[in-house]
Amino acid sequence: MPNEKTSIKSYTRRELHEIVTALGEPKYRADQLHRWLFSDRTADFDSMTNLGSNLRDKLSKRYFIPSCSIAKELHEPVSSRGSGTSKFLVKLHDGQAIETVLIPSADRNTVCVSSQVGCPLHCSFCATGYMGFTRSLLASEIVEQVSLVNDRISGQSGKDHVSNIVFMGMGEPLLNLPNVFEAIETLTHEGYRLAVSQRKITISTVGLVPQISEIARSGFTTKLAVSLHAADQEKRASLIPSARENTLESLRQALEQYVAITNEPVTLVYMLIEGINDTESDAKNLARFGHGFLCKINLIDYNSIVNMRFKPVKAQRRDCFIRTLVDAGLHVTVRKSYGTSINAACGQLAITEKNKVVS
């Protein structure tokens, strides 16, 4: 009766321990099972040869092993602004779709993962916010995005692999923190196929204050990026509705505390939008916010989204903005806007697909 079976990948490692011990087997069998599922990515219980036929039988009567697949992909030519970014539409086993992006560069392969199907936070500049919210991803669905991309690039050359992961895809990862933490445990597990370094993982947020404290105390050595986009309370709240509760003042305190606990700098991400947050006074507000604690500013260009009123700033305006920040003594980097020819702004591919289904 396949309908009564549940997905074995919906459980955490700790829950697998409970399942396996309840079936009368020692706990270490759950660790073997976890390795089969998330490192070897075995598609059936029969192939898990070291589990013993009795346990394999019991598992296959109760559970199934779900899989995600790449339903569509878009590749930006390397010559077009140089990045060679690829965007994948990943189909989950319940039919939902999310986006995953590969950003290759000379010394790394970075995968941008989604943490939710859609997003409930409705930031005014974001295609994912425009989609609305369906559900949060399971830890296994976050891991699977990286595995699928890793398969794809290791298949091409035989030696490439995913080196860096950023939680900057669809969804707000801090609204799905237990699954994000569980996924990080698996993605960084020593001896597993992926085994990405924790230090090469960046969690990005629009600034949910209580959860930032939780990350600071988690013991992970991952990096934190906060999408600021305005350093004026009213303006920020108009772009990011969740900033009404997570005020700039409380965010600043949480970030100071984060730095004090982790001794790691925070990246403040600031997306320049023409006529919205690009004036001299906006730059001065940002300089004030970033002054006096360990941080660096990452300026990014707005990636135009169909049906949205926002536009990227002109180069001259961006240069003035940078000069104000540098003169104030801040460390500033400018990130290229990757994947403009393939709608790489988060949520655009999924929206296009969803609209096709709806229309």
Ligand code: SF4
């Ligand atoms: S920017 Fe991030 S938090 Fe805001 S709506 Fe988009 S996905 Fe959600």
